[in-house]
Amino acid sequence: MELNTNFVDVNTIKSNPVKSYENINTSSLEDDQLRKVTDDFEAFFLQQLLDISLKDTNLAGEGSGSDIVKGMYTEAISSQSTGTVGISDLLYNFLTERNK
Known part of the structure; x- marks a missing residue:
């Protein structure tokens, strides 16, 4: 039996730390x-x-555990790369200028 990955995992969305910043007045x-x-x-x-x-x-192989490993991999890479792409700096500069 193959897992259907077309559905969104609601628990993942609810536990996402970015959602807690949704309605912050900067x-x-x-x-x-x-x-x-x-x-x-x-x-x-x-x-x-x-x-x-x-x-x-098939970076993490095939099977039911490969999606979990890929998710852990992408989470680790993205958290370690924060501040290196420039999006953070652009947003920070925009929001600080807007709030003056």
């Missing part, structure tokens, strides 16, 4: 808090790109 955030929010967004964005690009590969 004008009241301190600089370090704003930097964390923008870094978290960049990590989330990178993980989405990696998940999509590695979806049809």
